[in-house]
Amino acid sequence: MNARTSDRLVARGLTQVYGDSPFATRALDGVDLTVEPGESLAIMGPSGSGKTTLLHVLAGILAPTSGSVVWRGEDLAALPDRRRTQLRRTDFGFVFQSGRLLPELPAVENAALPLLLAGVPRAQAVATATAELGRLGLGGFEGRRPGELSGGQAQRVAIARALVGRPGIVFADEPTGALDQATGQDVLTVLTAAAAANGTSLVVVTHDAGVAQHCERTVTMRDGRIDGELLAARAAAATPVPAPPVPAAPAGGAT
Numbered sequence: 001m002n003a004r005t006s007d008r009l010v011a012r013g014l015t016q017v018y019g020d021s022p023f024a025t026r027a028l029d030g031v032d033l034t035v036e037p038g039e040s041l042a043i044m045g046p047s048g049s050g051k052t053t054l055l056h057v058l059a060g061i062l063a064p065t066s067g068s069v070v071w072r073g074e075d076l077a078a079l080p081d082r083r084r085t086q087l088r089r090t091d092f093g094f095v096f097q098s099g100r101l102l103p104e105l106p107a108v109e110n111a112a113l114p115l116l117l118a119g120v121p122r123a124q125a126v127a128t129a130t131a132e133l134g135r136l137g138l139g140g141f142e143g144r145r146p147g148e149l150s151g152g153q154a155q156r157v158a159i160a161r162a163l164v165g166r167p168g169i170v171f172a173d174e175p176t177g178a179l180d181q182a183t184g185q186d187v188l189t190v191l192t193a194a195a196a197a198n199g200t201s202l203v204v205v206t207h208d209a210g211v212a213q214h215c216e217r218t219v220t221m222r223d224g225r226i227d228g229e230l231l232a233a234r235a236a237a238a239t240p241v242p243a244p245p246v247p248a249a250p251a252g253g254a255t
């Protein structure tokens with residue numbers, strides 16, 4: 001599905017508690033977060049601060065203990081599992097640290113998987129995936145299986161798979177964690193540029209400040225809360241954005 005300029009992911013009052021008292025862990029503790037349409041956002045923070053849990057809740061992989069995540073008018077947290085799974089397939093793309101490609105399938109079929117799952121005819125899915133691989137610099141590698149690719153190439157196939165269905169948002173959990181630094185930088189450049197070209201929002205969990213630098217905005221987490229809002233407020237105070245001039249009313253224009 002194509003990204004729409006109205007796409008915005010709005011999370012409010014998210015809590016996630018794993019386990020039961022007295023051994024319960026409060027992994028998210030009242031998180032409010034908005035991902036703007038087309039924005040790239042990095043989530044950073046120490047180990048155990050709740051980054052992956054937040055990513056999973058934002059992406060509808062995990063239903064929160066309380067709170068809401070609204071996407072295209074639907075609260076993911078309140079949806080039945082089947083609808084949430086369907087929405088993940090059509091609207092979201094995913095890139096994981098290890099790629100999670102299917103080892104027995106060639107690159108082009110790995111990249112085409114979301115289209116095939118969505119019922120796109122095979123020839124069309126393969127043609128679209130071939131074009132996507134070409135766009136990401138993997139022309140000529142379509143027939144290689146994951147074991148015949150370098151780590152960086154395999155991660156590009158994973159990015160092709162995440163983007164091939166033109167999702168509204170791509171979620172990436174430590175997408176460069178298994179790569180050396182130079183390869184990781186390349187992969188991040190490819191990911192952010194391709195997402196931006198599509199108008200797709202990007203949410204990246206990372207430990208690496210070099211990775212976060214590729215994103216337009218970074219929030220930091222600590223003990224299940226976002227504590228990076230202050231940074232954003234300081235940045236906003238340091239560089240005030242002037243109010244736009246009031247435009248003349250367009251003749252019969254819709255907004």
Ligand SMILES: Nc1ncnc2c1ncn2[C@@H]1O[C@H](COP(=O)(O)OP(=O)(O)OP(=O)(O)O)[C@@H](O)[C@H]1O
Pocket residue numbers: 018019025026027045046047048049050051052053054
């Ligand atoms: N399935 C689970 N069951 C119980 N506790 C969990 C579970 N998943 C995560 N936790 C706990 O929730 C807290 C947040 O974990 P989470 O994986 O979200 O943190 P993180 O910031 O992504 O960590 P890391 O950077 O190490 O991957 C941690 O205290 C963790 O031990």
